[in-house]
Amino acid sequence: MTASLEIVAQAVASWLDAGPRPLILGICGSQGSGKSTLARGLIERPGVRAAVLSLDDLYLGKAARAELARDVHPLLATRGVPLTHDVALGCAILDAVKAGQGVRLPRFDKASDEPLPEAQWEAVDGPLDLLIFEGWCVGAAPQSDTDLAAPVNDLERTEDPDGRWRRAVNAALAGLYQALFARLDRLALLAAPGFDVVRGWRTQQEAELRAALAAAGRDPALAMTDAQIMRFIQHYERITRAILAEMPGRADLTLRLDSDRRVIAKT
Template sequence: MSKGPHAAAEAGFPDAFVARCLDDALAHGARVYGISGLQGSGKSTLAAQLARLAGECGIRAVVLSLDDAYLDHDERARLARDVHPLLATRGPPGTHDMALATRTLDALRAGEPVALPRFDKLADSKRPGSEWPRADNVELVLFEGWFLGAPPEPDAALADPVNALERDEDPDGRWRRWCNDALARDYPALWRRIDRLLFLQGPGFDIVPRWRWQQEQSLQAGHPDRKAMTRAQVERFVQFFERTSRQAMRTLPGMADTVAPLDGERRPL
């Protein structure tokens, strides 16, 4: 296998690892199998591989991403105006349409027909509802997201900034406290809909800028006529996720049902 920077991302996870993950979901009767992990850790790749393998086994499976429940640009602009300017940027707790996410998961768990939301990251808005794929009689939902299952931080942990973004653009801590409050208030109900949680444990947050840049390059390659982020923009963007990512790395190894350590090329260890 090639050991270049895109090797694991392009090749996906080893078949044996994917099979073990599917066995884990089926052995515990999971209707909703959660996949959590750092940005760029391969969650969507693994979810797609699991869906294909499930289909080969005669199991009706669909993939749902927390990213597809982002609030639209205009909705976040209102939050930026009314609460804090940093809320214009999608991603952190509080920038998701929680009603849409929970309603979709509930319908899928019940085997009811439902349209699966899709978010256009380059356009920074939900795709038109007419483009949302339909699902019915689903037996397994592969639900992935970068902070699935993460709990809020204690108030005392919010006092000091974790990076330059927080230091320079959130000096009084108002943005990070608002996001942490949203994580405590709005997300536990969604986490409870996950029957079993897999945590892809990356080697540390320092790998995220490289992983996220690889994602952006792939996104741009798939849509050469549209503008993706530059490397400098990615470096700033990942700082929005650092605090909650570090909280997830501290807590999820002891909370997730299954933990899969990864190396810097996303290979299971």
């Protein structure tokens, strides 16, 4: 059991003992921080009926994002930021879990960049003791207009010079996403040492995806190249930096990680 899993498992046990159940636990962390591995470890605890919903599995498909790109801003063709998820579906799932009902958990295929058909979703019988809702911006707060003014990277400088994309994303984060995150009972943060490590972590993830595709007889070229990764993570940079700055002050549990994902502090 890794240090992060042991620490979070102890916290979850105390939260479950305090009741009521089900507990909806949000786990936030940048790309590659180990959220999915942590979530899988938590649901394997004996005596607890648990399941995992990933924010990534709520991504809209390419056609829906193409509409957003046409009607709002071209950068919304790329999955990732608020506005590119099916928030209503997420709310419905969390509400059903809270009501003790069985649910079907959606799944998204990153290689094809499309949601899987509903027939391939995971069926989970209710009631649950624990639902883990994990994602790179789970629990994130919107920024002020002042914070939005200056671009944070080349993508924003060259493709969003007037700030229209980041204002639209921020408005979504301030609205429907806060309604989704309000359904969380507890929030844990895996805090990277800084955004600079995220490129390396994301590159590792893509290498794992490439290997998995090859093992499944699919084209490894469906995974992103290093150049594509560099552009891709710039879509996430603004909100990730904001999370690292402000979320530790309000999360129920924060694990500060080093560049090898080892826990160096907890609050």
